[in-house]
Amino acid sequence: MSLALRNVSRTFNNVTAVQNINLDIKPGEIVGLLGTSGCGKSTLLRAISGLDNEYDGEIEINGQVTKEIHDTTGFIFQEPRLLPWLNVLDNVTFGLNGKRNDKEHRAIEYLESVGLIGKEKLYPRELSGGMAQRVAIARALVTSPEILLLDEPFSALDAFTKMQLQDLLLDIWKIYQSTIVLVTHDIDEALFLCDRVVVLRGQPGEVATEITIKEERPRNRGSEHLARIKSEILDCLDLSGTKS
Amino acid sequence: MAKNQGELTAVLVGKKKEQRRLERKAAAKNGVWQNIVLGSLIPAILILIWELLSRVGFFPSYQLPAPTVILEKIVEMARDGSLFGHIGITTYRVFVGFILGTIAAVVLGALVGFYQKVEQLFDPMIQAFRSIPSLAWVPLFILWMGIGEPSKITMIAVGVFFPVYLNIVSGIFSVDRKLIEVGKMYGLNSFQLVRRIILPASLPSFLVGMRSGLGLGWMFVVAAELMGASQGLGFLLVFGQNMAQPETIIASIILFAIIGKLSDWVLKKIELRSLHWQDRVVK
Ligand SMILES: Nc1ncnc2c1ncn2[C@@H]1O[C@H](COP(=O)(O)OP(=O)(O)O)[C@@H](O)[C@H]1O
Ligand SMILES: [Mg+2]
Numbered sequence A: 001m002s003l004a005l006r007n008v009s010r011t012f013n014n015v016t017a018v019q020n021i022n023l024d025i026k027p028g029e030i031v032g033l034l035g036t037s038g039c040g041k042s043t044l045l046r047a048i049s050g051l052d053n054e055y056d057g058e059i060e061i062n063g064q065v066t067k068e069i070h071d072t073t074g075f076i077f078q079e080p081r082l083l084p085w086l087n088v089l090d091n092v093t094f095g096l097n098g099k100r101n102d103k104e105h106r107a108i109e110y111l112e113s114v115g116l117i118g119k120e121k122l123y124p125r126e127l128s129g130g131m132a133q134r135v136a137i138a139r140a141l142v143t144s145p146e147i148l149l150l151d152e153p154f155s156a157l158d159a160f161t162k163m164q165l166q167d168l169l170l171d172i173w174k175i176y177q178s179t180i181v182l183v184t185h186d187i188d189e190a191l192f193l194c195d196r197v198v199v200l201r202g203q204p205g206e207v208a209t210e211i212t213i214k215e216e217r218p219r220n221r222g223s224e225h226l227a228r229i230k231s232e233i234l235d236c237l238d239l240s241g242t243k244s
Numbered sequence B: 001m002a003k004n005q006g007e008l009t010a011v012l013v014g015k016k017k018e019q020r021r022l023e024r025k026a027a028a029k030n031g032v033w034q035n036i037v038l039g040s041l042i043p044a045i046l047i048l049i050w051e052l053l054s055r056v057g058f059f060p061s062y063q064l065p066a067p068t069v070i071l072e073k074i075v076e077m078a079r080d081g082s083l084f085g086h087i088g089i090t091t092y093r094v095f096v097g098f099i100l101g102t103i104a105a106v107v108l109g110a111l112v113g114f115y116q117k118v119e120q121l122f123d124p125m126i127q128a129f130r131s132i133p134s135l136a137w138v139p140l141f142i143l144w145m146g147i148g149e150p151s152k153i154t155m156i157a158v159g160v161f162f163p164v165y166l167n168i169v170s171g172i173f174s175v176d177r178k179l180i181e182v183g184k185m186y187g188l189n190s191f192q193l194v195r196r197i198i199l200p201a202s203l204p205s206f207l208v209g210m211r212s213g214l215g216l217g218w219m220f221v222v223a224a225e226l227m228g229a230s231q232g233l234g235f236l237l238v239f240g241q242n243m244a245q246p247e248t249i250i251a252s253i254i255l256f257a258i259i260g261k262l263s264d265w266v267l268k269k270i271e272l273r274s275l276h277w278q279d280r281v282v283k
Helices: A041-049 A088-095 A100-113 A129-141 A159-176 A187-193 A224-237 A239-243 B002-055 B067-079 B082-114 B116-130 B134-145 B149-173 B177-185 B190-227 B233-242 B246-274
Strands: A003-012 A015-025 A030-034 A056-061 A073-076 A147-151 A179-184 A196-201 A206-212
Touching: A003 A041, A015 A041, A015 A206, A030 A041, A030 A187, A041 A073, A041 A147, A041 A179, A073 A129, A073 B177, A088 A100, A088 A129, A100 A129, A100 A159, A129 A159, A159 A187, A179 A187, A187 A224, A196 A224, A206 A224, B002 B067, B067 B082, B067 B246, B082 B116, B082 B149, B082 B190, B082 B233, B082 B246, B116 B149, B134 B149, B134 B190, B149 B190, B177 B190, B190 B233, B190 B246, B233 B246
Parallel strands: A030 A179, A030 A196, A073 A147, A147 A179
Antiparallel strands: A003 A015, A003 A056, A196 A206
16 A cells, blocks of 8 residues: 655644655555654654544545544554453454454464464563564554554564564565555664665654665675665764764 | 474473462462461450450450350351341342442443543532532431332442442543554444453453442441341341340441451452453462
């Protein structure tokens, strides 16, 4: 599904968080929203999802302007947001419809991909932060959403799990060709996953630059080409200035 | 292959878990016994002293009879069958009043919790009524409904209503907005949001309300039966006073304590059962 933002701004009690965002996302594209914290990345993602509909401007999904929550949109939040009264398996099947058996089969498939086989009966209070986030990822992916919105989904995970789940995300993307918008503050993650990186800057946040990454997948995390883009982004974010 | 392995580990994990569960159970049992012994030590000593002092005539028996006399009284009432009549009618009143009060609280609490308009209409009034001590209604209820069962049960229901209502409303208001957003992302409509997220999330608060409601129910049944009854534990209190039988009064008090505690224990079991997912120190 395609996605387009036209002049999207969001103001909270007279304070503008993001301003004049224009963005066209093709079906099946992976777009990264990159920026320092507080520049309005989450705000923008919530507007796209329809959870927040008090923004100005227009958002089009598949050419239709809508402020509603689209039923084929999946959202992975910054926190796991598991339902504490459901065990792991029931949390994953939460968004599925149909016969219990089919739902559970599907859920177990995805729990296997996130490495949580054998943990189906545990309750959220018995999970570590990383495990809980993996359940949340399985819960979002199991519905095979056509648009997948991710808000710093891997930021709380250790480096190995993080890489593993980034690979998993790409595997799933290959099968379903979901359109993905990934909010992150991790430049390496954005460069590894995205077709295009949109850099937001300032308060209120505005688009500073857009960088298309042509490198074929699977990408080499340490490639020189990516390293060059990384320093370009760092320059754009003006982080070197604050460091010295 | 991988699947088989998964199953195998699941089985192994299951066995280990079972074993650990049993061990924990055994440990818990020891702990329970120790608690019981420790907790009843001082009461046992006090009862012993009381018995001795009564026997030597330190407490005059027309004011404070010995524990054995009270026990005899209970046994005697049990033998002639009147005990079960008293316990039965009192429990019945509390039970029916509790159910009615809880139903009213659930209906009103849910409406107030979910619809802002209903909240604006009803909540201020309910808050105002709440500041009236519920016992003050007694004369009015008796005037309206006479001295029979309806007025007693209504009183108990009124007593139960407020704690249950207040807890339901605050439970619904404090449901995590973030979890509701999860439900919305999966396209749940309002009804499904209520059933699948808001109700389970506010269940803990509801159960807290039920337990304190039940406590008030027991308090109110005493008041109701003191006002006029021909049977019931509260009636035994008045009867004992009129007949100058302190052992009847104390027997009734003890019976109140026992069945009050029992009913609370049942609710607590239900609470532990349905809230096992909660992350808290198990009491
Ligand atoms: N619900 C809200 N009410 C008021 N201000 C908000 C709200 N949500 C976000 N903001 C403000 O908008 C700005 C951007 O926030 P956010 O989108 O969360 O940033 P990011 O995700 O990029 O770190 C911040 O200054 C934040 O304080
Ligand atoms: Mg954020």
